[in-house]
Amino acid sequence: MAIVKFLLSLPKKAWHWLTSMRTALALLFLLALGAIPGALLPQRSLNADNVADYLANNGKVAEIYDKLQFFDVFSSTWFNAIALLLFISLIGCILPRSVEHYRAMKQPPVRAPKNLKRLALHGEGSVEKPLAEVEAEIAQALRGWNVAKYSAAEDRAGVRSVAAEKGYAREFFNLMFHLGLVGMLAAMAIGRFVYYEGQVIVIASEREDVNSQFCTTATANFDSFRAGVLFDGTGLNQYCIEAHNFKADYLPNGQAESFRSDISYAQGEQIFADPKTWTHTTLKVNHPLRIGGDRVYLQGHGFAPTFTVTWPNGESRRQTVQFRPDDLTFFLSSGVMRFDPPAGMYPDLFERRQQQLTIQGLFAPTAEWSGANNELLTSAYPALRDPAVAIDIYRGDHGLDGGSSQSIFALDPSLIHSGQLQKIERVNLSEGESVTLDDGTKVTFEGAEEFANYQVSYDPTQLWVLIFTVGALLSLVGSLVVKRRRIWVRYREVTPTVTFVETAGLARTDRAGWGEEYQRIHRRILALPEPEDDDE
Template sequence: MKILLAAIKKAWHWLTSMRTALALMFLLALGAAPGALLPQRSLNEDNVTEYLKNNGKIAEIYDKLQLFDVFSSTWFNSIAVLLFISLIGCILPRSLDHYKQLKTRPVRAPKNLSRLPLNAVGIVNKPLPEVEQHITTLFKGWHLAAYTKEEDRAGQRSFSAEKGYSRELYNLLFHLGLVGMLVAMAIGRMVYYEGQVIVIASDRDDVNSQFCNTATANFDSFRAGLLFDGTGLNTYCLDVHNFSANYLPNGQADSFRSDVSYAVGDEINTDSASWKHQEISVNHPLRLGGDRVYLQGHGFAPTFTIKWPNGEERTQTVQFRPDDLTFFLSSGVVRFDPPAGMYPDLYERRQHQITIQGLFAPTAAWSGDNNDILSSSYPAMNDPAVAIDIYRGDNGLDSGTSQNIFTIDPTQVHTGQLQKIERVNLTKQQSVTLDDGTEITFVGAEEFANFQVSYDPTQYWVLVFTIVSLGALVGSLTVKRRRIWVRLEPVSDTETRVETAGLARTDRAGWGEEYHKIHRQLLGLPDPDDDDDDDAGQ
């Protein structure tokens, strides 16, 4: 039992040492590196799946090591917990020692002050009581203690003065700030939520350009902490009027912006014309009730109109996925259901559903032998065009199963559920007529904006603790811990021998100058700089 207790005590001392805390901080920083270099499931599971597919055995090893889930991995969180315990174990004993030190008198002067690196001796034309009073005044603000002849090691009247206790206080505040950041971030990860949503930016009446933060189902993707139960969202709605981007000649984006109007709470039920307006741009989010609405990206949503043989029309504007993030060549799928009255029989109606799959280019560039291969030459919508395959058949709109909004399920084509009936390239306002008289028109396109809604009530606490840590770090680097001893010996009733010595508890940079200045003030000697000024004046 004693051996076990001794081992536990030894392990605790090892864990709570400053050296261990620094090592754990280094390991935590090193462990975070894979989270920045490798795709993470929490951010984009599709990227992780593609990485696993392309990198074989090494990717499988990474997966077993939880390198695709770094910040939720067992090993990363274990390091974080050990670091937290280590910092607490370092701070508490040091705080107690610092408090005791503040209550303790500075150490008595050594017997032989001349052995110290900074020392000096002089005679002052003042009696001993006046010199003692001068010392008390001169060391105001220092931690000062007076020792009698009986207490002094050399048997003389002496004083001990110490300054720079705030250096240790700054060190403690620095570590408390680190602990505060860890606690705040841990709490934040338990209660936060973050969602992604794509909203088509348009003022057209037939386009849904609104998003309401009223339910998690309204997001395209959503993740939250363990303590978030899906309720308690801050209630507000956005109406996205437009999206605009400025591009450099090489196609690189220079700036993004989107004009939105919004309403909070009961204001949602009012006329949207009375909603408040604001511009959202990169790094300038809209802040609503603790939420931050960021503009993260954009893309294009082509508009297609189908005129059925009976004369009825249907129009859809659906976002396409940007496959080329430079010139925004995009791919996607648009699915149409025939008008209800055209085919009373449900089976027959399903056989006449239309699916459009293809590419969209905001600024079309054509190549190939017949000049029929579409690509994009610029990210702005200067000359939009599409290259599409048109399918007829059961596209699964009313099957009750979810479908990828950007691609067709290949099994639908392989089994004949969908049959390709046309492949065509269309520019804006061009149409194609199918064999049954159905006319499909490429009307144009709208831009969509990708918004991220983030909520983390601890972000301000993280900021506060970060500022505290940085301020304390600066303080710990600038404050110097130093001591001065003064030993007095009366020579006569009007003269006193003054011996001083100084010692820097940390580094000596700039300390010698301060020590000599104090010694000259004790002896009533002029400052050498003042003498130089007088010589220059003469």
């Protein structure tokens, strides 16, 4: 029987433990501690490539981190479990305390202790006023306080008394602070279920042969996309954006000073109108475009070299493809371009595939050459001042028809090792320069355009998170400023014109500043003069 009672009492004890303020503080500390790996280690949700590199370079330690979900901290089981327990703990703390605080506000202030002289703040004296006038003065001095009068029969010392209390708002602000925390957690949790976020690279150019438009009509239009579990991919806010340019200002050392991008956008029926009639605006870092409930951020940029391939029959193909910035300071970038020959040159499909061209190499916006024969390309500045490329040109089947995906920034090494692609030229080219291949095909480097990286974010709970956060901060300030204090006044008639008054005060929280307030009330009731200023 005793074991059964013990087992039955466990849920109640567990609930009391979970809903204690001490437990809530411990869980809040654990949540902050658990967020540290998310700040120090790469996260898959932000950059899966960085996680893969970390796993490849750190061996067994990285594998242990992966098993502990340190690369997926904010979506991990243990982090969400701590957050859920903290949420339950805060609710369990707040609701009972809210009921108790409401009841306490309805109760009159407690009667005065029998011996007021034991309190740190105490004073007494006689005032030459009738009892009625003293009562009126006490009422005026304690205006704004929660006051209760006690008769001589009710008072512990058998004398008429007044009990007053002030500072109930301190506990109210304290509760509102915790409610704000709960609201923040709830809003962020709901937001994680319904949000979506996508990134897309758009070449910012006015050239007609370059597609500089992007429409949010489908998730497939994004280069990367992630969303909450309740988002099914069909609720996108639909609009179109056209990137006209990307501009950056740099310091002499190459450090970026500002980014901006001039764009046009359209929503609804305006999408089908002439793009020249679309609404124009300028995006800047941390100054997003807000449209249809979405926020469109300008995140970064890079360069997209332009190559033209001219075959011996005179036909040509021109491409502008973004390269990946490997050096984020001076933007030395790497990438790949793939060209199919004209269909008329090779009627046989197999033969045509064997004549495909692939260009792989480096691009520098401001070329700097080094090495024994000045053949090593680096970039000396991030702006587009003297563009150049160092490229390898391959001929053969580049494998895009094989059914397997390939990186847009690098060749699959197995295609080279197997001989499916064969290198036919290695060359360095400045803007406007060309190279002629062994079959008469001409490859020309025509310069580069800049691309911009845009991020589209949707989170309908963002405003609520802000409201709860501001409310919690204001409530925290209020709980620190407001002081809970009590004051008691006993008075009795000595003669019809003389009344004896005894006062005492007690600070229920911090006593700072309470002594001065108590003395002001005491002097007013006893009609005492104000103390002289020591500086006079």
